[in-house]
Amino acid sequence: MGNMQKNILLVDDDEAHLLWSTELLKERGYSVLATHSAVAALDILKDTAYDLIISDLMMPEMSGSDFVRQVAAIRKGQKAIILTGHADVESFIETVHDLGALEYIVKPIEPADLIAMVNKLTSNVG
Secondary structure (H helix, E strand, O other): OOOOOOEEEEEOOOHHHHHHHHHHHHHOOOEEEEEOOHHHHHHHHHHOOOOEEEEEOOOOOOOHHHHHHHHHHHOOOOOEEEEEOOOOHHHHHHHHOOOOOEEEEEOOOOHHHHHHHHHHHHOOOO
16 A cells, blocks of 8 residues: 555456456456547547557557557657467567566456556556
8 A cells, every 4th residue: 555546547448357357456446437439538648648558459449559650759758568368479579669567467367467567567657
């Protein structure tokens, strides 16, 4: 306890995964804003800073890779986790180049693994 609450932005077109992630993170004391839309998330990021973004890679309106690139343009050094059911590491490595601290997780994901990664990426946030 004693830590300031960390803010996390979740972006995933999969309703079930979005709900699961939101509940898991809220149970651990994180403040979570969830959206199904990468476009909406970019609008949100124009006005609000987040300690961490967790985004799906494969989304209908904009890929996670394109989303991350646009986030990098708005918020330099933004920390993010990209989730995917498709282990396309090559395309992802291109994406990692654009952001500072970025992790890549292949679904399905163990709750403890997600929390450990979130804790790691948010532990040294201002």
